[in-house]
Amino acid sequence: MAGKPKAGFWVIVILVVLGLGCYALYSAGILAPEGAKEGSGEISKDELDKIKKGDKPDKPADKPVEAPDSNAPTTVKEYSFVPAAKLPEVTGTSKYEPMKDRTVRFALNVWAGWAPIVWANQGFKPGKEWKAPSGKSFKVELVLIDDPVAMRDAYATGNVHIGWATLDMVPLFLEQLRKDPRVMPRIYQQVDWSNGGDGIVGRGVENIGQLRGKTIVLAQNSPSHYFVLNALINAGIQPGEVSFKFTQDAFQAAAAFNADKSIAACVSWAPDIYNLSKIKGNKLLVSTETANKLIADVWFARADFAKDHPDVVEGLIRGIFEAMEELKDAENKKKVAELMAKGYSIPPTEALSMLGDAHSTNYAENREFFLNRNNPSNFERTWDTAYLLYKRIGQVTQKTPFDQVMDFSVIQKLGKEPQFASQKDEYSVRFTPKSVTAIKAESGEILTKTVVIHFFPNSWDLDMKIDKQQGGKVVKVPYDPNVDFVLEEIGKLSGQYGAARIVIEGHTDASMKGQVPFSAVQQLSDRRANAVKESLLRKFKSLQPNQFSAVGMGWKTPADPTDDNNHAKNRRVEIKVFPLEAQ
Numbered sequence: 001m002a003g004k005p006k007a008g009f010w011v012i013v014i015l016v017v018l019g020l021g022c023y024a025l026y027s028a029g030i031l032a033p034e035g036a037k038e039g040s041g042e043i044s045k046d047e048l049d050k051i052k053k054g055d056k057p058d059k060p061a062d063k064p065v066e067a068p069d070s071n072a073p074t075t076v077k078e079y080s081f082v083p084a085a086k087l088p089e090v091t092g093t094s095k096y097e098p099m100k101d102r103t104v105r106f107a108l109n110v111w112a113g114w115a116p117i118v119w120a121n122q123g124f125k126p127g128k129e130w131k132a133p134s135g136k137s138f139k140v141e142l143v144l145i146d147d148p149v150a151m152r153d154a155y156a157t158g159n160v161h162i163g164w165a166t167l168d169m170v171p172l173f174l175e176q177l178r179k180d181p182r183v184m185p186r187i188y189q190q191v192d193w194s195n196g197g198d199g200i201v202g203r204g205v206e207n208i209g210q211l212r213g214k215t216i217v218l219a220q221n222s223p224s225h226y227f228v229l230n231a232l233i234n235a236g237i238q239p240g241e242v243s244f245k246f247t248q249d250a251f252q253a254a255a256a257f258n259a260d261k262s263i264a265a266c267v268s269w270a271p272d273i274y275n276l277s278k279i280k281g282n283k284l285l286v287s288t289e290t291a292n293k294l295i296a297d298v299w300f301a302r303a304d305f306a307k308d309h310p311d312v313v314e315g316l317i318r319g320i321f322e323a324m325e326e327l328k329d330a331e332n333k334k335k336v337a338e339l340m341a342k343g344y345s346i347p348p349t350e351a352l353s354m355l356g357d358a359h360s361t362n363y364a365e366n367r368e369f370f371l372n373r374n375n376p377s378n379f380e381r382t383w384d385t386a387y388l389l390y391k392r393i394g395q396v397t398q399k400t401p402f403d404q405v406m407d408f409s410v411i412q413k414l415g416k417e418p419q420f421a422s423q424k425d426e427y428s429v430r431f432t433p434k435s436v437t438a439i440k441a442e443s444g445e446i447l448t449k450t451v452v453i454h455f456f457p458n459s460w461d462l463d464m465k466i467d468k469q470q471g472g473k474v475v476k477v478p479y480d481p482n483v484d485f486v487l488e489e490i491g492k493l494s495g496q497y498g499a500a501r502i503v504i505e506g507h508t509d510a511s512m513k514g515q516v517p518f519s520a521v522q523q524l525s526d527r528r529a530n531a532v533k534e535s536l537l538r539k540f541k542s543l544q545p546n547q548f549s550a551v552g553m554g555w556k557t558p559a560d561p562t563d564d565n566n567h568a569k570n571r572r573v574e575i576k577v578f579p580l581e582a583q
Contacts, residue, residue, distance in 0.1 A: 102138040119335075132314065140316070156183050166295050170185060170386075187298050193359045195357060201257065226389060270357045286447075300405070375542055376494060451572070451574070465478055504533050525553055
């Protein structure tokens with residue numbers, strides 16, 4: 001009998017085998033009650049709340065369609081960027097020139113978005129009397145300075161009191177301006193969103209993703225630079241993967257693209273982007289008609305001037321808002337086009353046609369931009385995106401917090417007055433429901449942004465928690481700790497492309513291929529896509545449900561076709577941006 005197991009040993013072995021079998025059945029959901037909290041046999045409070053509301057609790061699929069995976073993702077990769085030239089040094093700073101005859105010198109450029117102040121001032125010269133809330137009058141001289149560097153220097157030396165910019169340009173200016181607190185910008189008002197005035201035209205390419213390895217021409221340190229960097233990053237292309245050629249302005253970029261066939265794309269303005277897109281072989285890849293909340297035009301006052309003349313600042317804000325309302329009248333639009341034509345030295349017909357390139361942002365839209373923290377395309381998020389893009393390519397060094405330049409005090413004050421408080425957001429596109437099949441059939445995508453939300457096998461719960469040993473204790477930790485960051489990125493993209501349709505594709509891994517039917521993984525991937533959509537709409541209340549379409553792709557398209565067994569990588573979502581209507 002020596003060395004032979006006794007009867008008691010076999011009893012223990014049988015009990016262990018039975019225990020493991022029961023555990024396996026429980027894990028598969030066969031013995032466990034539906035909706036039971038993992039490891040407890042109880043329904044969690046969150047699940048109970050969902051049941052009370054009529055929602056089914058999130059749970060793994062009835063039968064596993066993905067193999068178990070013990071590796072939880074914990075890190076994300078950083079982008080690699082290439083440096084570029086910075087803005088030149090400011091030629092000098094000083095206290096501003098005192099107002100002569102109480103006249104504010106307000107710099108602007110040739111742009112449709114300045115129509116309200118041109119109308120409010122009845123031209124460029126300081127003739128009309130403006131009224132400040134204090135009752136004192138002041139005048140405004142509109143100073144045309146199209147070159148942003150020349151404008152910045154005139155502002156820094158005090159020759160103008162008010163500067164112009166798109167919000168994304170201000171971080172570039174601050175590299176020099178923050179050296180002197182007197183010239184720190186104070187941004188009080190957004191005047192418009194670019195609404196088709198800016199765009200990217202490609203040659204021999206169908207979407208932004210096909211620009212990898214190609215040459216793009218644009219004006220550096222301009223809204224064009226911000227626009228193309230944003231589009232490239234969202235399409236998964238690093239700036240180092242394209243070759244940039246720079247011109248002095250966007251019009252020259254269009255001319256260079258037209259003349260040099262080796263250039264694959266240009267970033268320019270209307271009307272050049274539309275004229276170029278008519279040429280055979282060219283295509284308008286995207287414009288701010290679709291990315292309609294990407295480029296925000298603002299004006300800013302010198303800090304010292306704003307401190308000395310708060311009544312003048314408030315008077316400007318009120319006058320510009322009132323002019324926006326008056327310019328809804330067709331006859332007034334014709335008249336302001338004549339005033340702009342004279343100041344910009346362009347034909348009146350051209351000035352009139354420009355007006356559609358910008359959407360004037362009324363009080364309600366300014367309130368959304370400055371005060372709504374949940375707005376995916378608000379001031380703070382636009383500011384942070386600009387810093388992220390420019391810092392990574394070496395254009396900026398130190399980040400200035402957004403609240404050191406944004407001043408919403410007047411916007412907040414005006415909200416107590418009925419004429420402003422009653423205004424509504426007039427720049428929300430209304431989406432009608434449309435199937436993913438119809439969206440894809442109508443037009444090619446503008447870009448695809450791959451975002452990786454790592455789902456627990458067989459689960460579509462974005463907030464899934466798993467057990468982890470920490471300090472000798474077992475604690476619950478998120479399976480994917482980056483979910484909130486990823487939702488933020490999707491939200492910003494959806495807000496920026498406010499006139500585009502967003503398709504959310506859910507994907508599963510192929511670990512159970514040949515063992516489970518495709519219909520099962522199709523259902524799981526559908527649930528994952530819809531879980532992302534629902535989480536996004538909960539986080540950003542201003543987004544419209546009909547802007548989004550969710551679809552499950554199952555295991556049909558692995559993230560990397562050469563490595564389709566990388567299961568954690570394949571449990572993902574992809575965000576595709578399509579034009580609102582077929583082009």
